[in-house]
Amino acid sequence: MSFDVLQEKIIRMKNPTVVGLDPKPEYVPEHIRKASYEQFGETLEGAADAVFQFNKGLIDALCDVVPAVKPQSAYYERLGWHGMAALEKTIRYAHEKGMYVIADIKRGDIGSTAEAYADAWLGVTKVGEALCGGFNADCVTLNGYMGADSVNPFLKVAGERDKSVFILAKTSNPGSGELQNVAAGEGDTVYGLMADLIEKWGAGTEGKYGYTRAGAVAGATYPEELQKLRARMPHTFLLVPGYGAQGGTAEDVQYAFQDKGRGAIVNSSRGIICAWQKTGKNGADYQEAARAAAIAMRDDICRFIAIQ
Numbered sequence: 001m002s003f004d005v006l007q008e009k010i011i012r013m014k015n016p017t018v019v020g021l022d023p024k025p026e027y028v029p030e031h032i033r034k035a036s037y038e039q040f041g042e043t044l045e046g047a048a049d050a051v052f053q054f055n056k057g058l059i060d061a062l063c064d065v066v067p068a069v070k071p072q073s074a075y076y077e078r079l080g081w082h083g084m085a086a087l088e089k090t091i092r093y094a095h096e097k098g099m100y101v102i103a104d105i106k107r108g109d110i111g112s113t114a115e116a117y118a119d120a121w122l123g124v125t126k127v128g129e130a131l132c133g134g135f136n137a138d139c140v141t142l143n144g145y146m147g148a149d150s151v152n153p154f155l156k157v158a159g160e161r162d163k164s165v166f167i168l169a170k171t172s173n174p175g176s177g178e179l180q181n182v183a184a185g186e187g188d189t190v191y192g193l194m195a196d197l198i199e200k201w202g203a204g205t206e207g208k209y210g211y212t213r214a215g216a217v218a219g220a221t222y223p224e225e226l227q228k229l230r231a232r233m234p235h236t237f238l239l240v241p242g243y244g245a246q247g248g249t250a251e252d253v254q255y256a257f258q259d260k261g262r263g264a265i266v267n268s269s270r271g272i273i274c275a276w277q278k279t280g281k282n283g284a285d286y287q288e289a290a291r292a293a294a295i296a297m298r299d300d301i302c303r304f305i306a307i308q
């Protein structure tokens with residue numbers, strides 16, 4: 001099962017982290033941008049090529065120490081179809097290098113549209129007599145606040161193609177409490193009810209480590225809620241964004257893990273891909289800087305958990 005594959009990579013590398021590939025143009029070192037612009041002009045095509053070259057270099061530098069990458073679709077969508085081609089190539093390259101790929105797309109829509117999204121990101125699309133692959137991520141993020149019918153098409157395709165999903169429960173952003181922490185049910189909260197739904201939607205799909213195909217997003221920036229969610233969702237694998245740039249710490253994310261350091265993966269995007277901005281070498285060392293930052297993050301978190 002898909003989360004078994006992810007858990008096994010984490011155990012093998014003793015690293016429960018994922019690097020977010022969120023390449024804003026200014027995060028891409030100048031020498032990479034310059035080379036792409038020389039070839040394709042200062043165009044969306046040139047910017048998309050720079051993004052892909054940057055990602056490729058990051059993946060090369062990280063693939064033997066980090067189990068997964070999480071490209072955030074927004075940064076590719078803003079570059080139009082060239083950006084989406086760069087995302088597709090990034091996913092393919094990460095797979096070639098043995099990495100697990102979580103596409104951060106946060107989709108949520110009515111069932112018929114959700115079916116199309118599920119085919120696009122996890123499945124295949126029928127074109128004439130042929131079945132054509134889409135982005136082929138291992139896993140996607142979803143906004144499940146539209147209910148079961150918006151999530152089920154993804155779980156169906158995930159079941160057929162051995163993939164998985166992470167559904168927003170308690171997000172890391174400052175405004176997440178406006179709705180998610182509102183009192184609901186009997187002495188409960190909206191995010192608590194969502195947690196129960198996610199456990200229910202995934203029920204029956206447990207893999208060998210006990211996690212279902214329906215994972216949950218729980219932000220590092222709310223350690224109290226994270227702890228409550230971990231206790232309330234024993235069969236749910238957690239994606240934990242918010243470490244580093246958003247202020248979440250290793251002390252905070254320790255609550256995401258179960259026995260043997262299992263059941264969660266912690267994301268950092270800017271903290272890793274922008275590490276070169278702190279070394280004063282103008283990006284010439286972006287690969288070494290990203291690798292050193294990824295190793296430091298792993299070691300920081302592993303002070304609190306022992307992965308087995």
Ligand SMILES: O=c1ccn([C@@H]2O[C@H](COP(=O)(O)O)[C@@H](O)[C@H]2O)c(=O)[nH]1
Nearest residue numbers: 020072171172219241245246268269270
């Ligand atoms: O609750 C959420 C859900 C998703 N994200 C995404 O994670 C990364 C975080 O980037 P950093 O640079 O490490 O802050 C980004 O892609 C978000 O869209 C999140 O932050 N919180």
